[in-house]
Amino acid sequence: MTQENLKFIHLTDTHMNAAGKQDGLFSKVHMADNVRKVFKHAKESGVKPAFVLITGDLSHEGDSADYAYIRTVLDECSELIGAPVHVVLGNHDHRGPFREGYLMESSSEEPYFYSFMYDGLRLIGLNTQIPGSHSGELDERQLGWLEAQLKEPAPQGTIVGIHHPVLAIEGMPGDHLLKNRGRFGDLIAGTDVIGVMAGHVHSNNVGTFRGICAVAASGTAFAGELADQDNYAMINAISYNVVSVNAGEGITVRTVEIPTAREELVRFPISLLAAQH
Ligand SMILES: [Fe+2]
Numbered sequence: 001m002t003q004e005n006l007k008f009i010h011l012t013d014t015h016m017n018a019a020g021k022q023d024g025l026f027s028k029v030h031m032a033d034n035v036r037k038v039f040k041h042a043k044e045s046g047v048k049p050a051f052v053l054i055t056g057d058l059s060h061e062g063d064s065a066d067y068a069y070i071r072t073v074l075d076e077c078s079e080l081i082g083a084p085v086h087v088v089l090g091n092h093d094h095r096g097p098f099r100e101g102y103l104m105e106s107s108s109e110e111p112y113f114y115s116f117m118y119d120g121l122r123l124i125g126l127n128t129q130i131p132g133s134h135s136g137e138l139d140e141r142q143l144g145w146l147e148a149q150l151k152e153p154a155p156q157g158t159i160v161g162i163h164h165p166v167l168a169i170e171g172m173p174g175d176h177l178l179k180n181r182g183r184f185g186d187l188i189a190g191t192d193v194i195g196v197m198a199g200h201v202h203s204n205n206v207g208t209f210r211g212i213c214a215v216a217a218s219g220t221a222f223a224g225e226l227a228d229q230d231n232y233a234m235i236n237a238i239s240y241n242v243v244s245v246n247a248g249e250g251i252t253v254r255t256v257e258i259p260t261a262r263e264e265l266v267r268f269p270i271s272l273l274a275a276q277h
């Protein structure tokens with residue numbers, strides 16, 4: 001009998017808000033239903049993840065009631081798939097309401113970051129979101145904490161979850177990237193980190209960063225595509241990634257598309273992109 005590899009599910013950019021609160025463009029898509037579809041699909045296709053990682057933009061400018069709703073949706077999903085769900089914050093998230101509504105603790109602007117271990121695989125979630133800005137970076141406190149964590153390697157390596165990616169997408173303005181990715185790269189190069197999972201760009205983008213597999217997943221809310229040289233389009237699309245950890249060798253990333261009509265929701269100039277992710 002062959003032993004199954006350790007797996008986890010990576011999804012991102014769920015942009016959920018409490019029922020009836022999605023407006024404008026976002027009213028065309030039921031964001032929470034998209035997330036439910038992902039978990040149902042993963043369950044029915046027999047994926048047995050050790051955990052699920054959601055890399056930010058959980059909500060679209062949500063308040064504490066939105067985060068309480070998101071917690072209810074994700075608790076249901078977690079129960080369905082039989083695995084814990086871990087989240088990081090994105091530029092459309094807000095720390096205070098997240099802490100109140102999702103973590104059920106008192107409101108604070110403290111960055112949300114953590115480390116968990118699953119069968120020898122370490123998951124580190126970091127907060128790249130800067131309150132009041134669409135840009136992302138890691139603050140000194142988290143960089144110091146990360147360096148200390150990585151001094152001790154994990155048996156199956158470490159996965160880092162962040163919102164802002166470290167790899168540029170051709171044709172897309174560069175300000176979507178993690179600003180201090182140079183410092184971050186210096187810290188993780190030569191450590192046990194085997195994968196950096198991100199979101200924000202609503203587009204699947206996989207490459208290497210300092211020799212480490214770096215992934216930006218597409219998202220469950222919508223996909224973003226370059227429509228032509230000057231314009232960007234948001235497409236009604238849902239996808240998630242199944243990541244297998246091949247002990248001592250690396251990771252495999254398999255993208256799963258949930259069938260949709262893929263209709264174009266909106267098209268706008270690339271120059272306006274920074275405000276839209
Ligand atoms: Fe984002």
Ligand SMILES: [Fe+2]
Nearest residue numbers: 013057200277
């Ligand atoms: Fe987003």
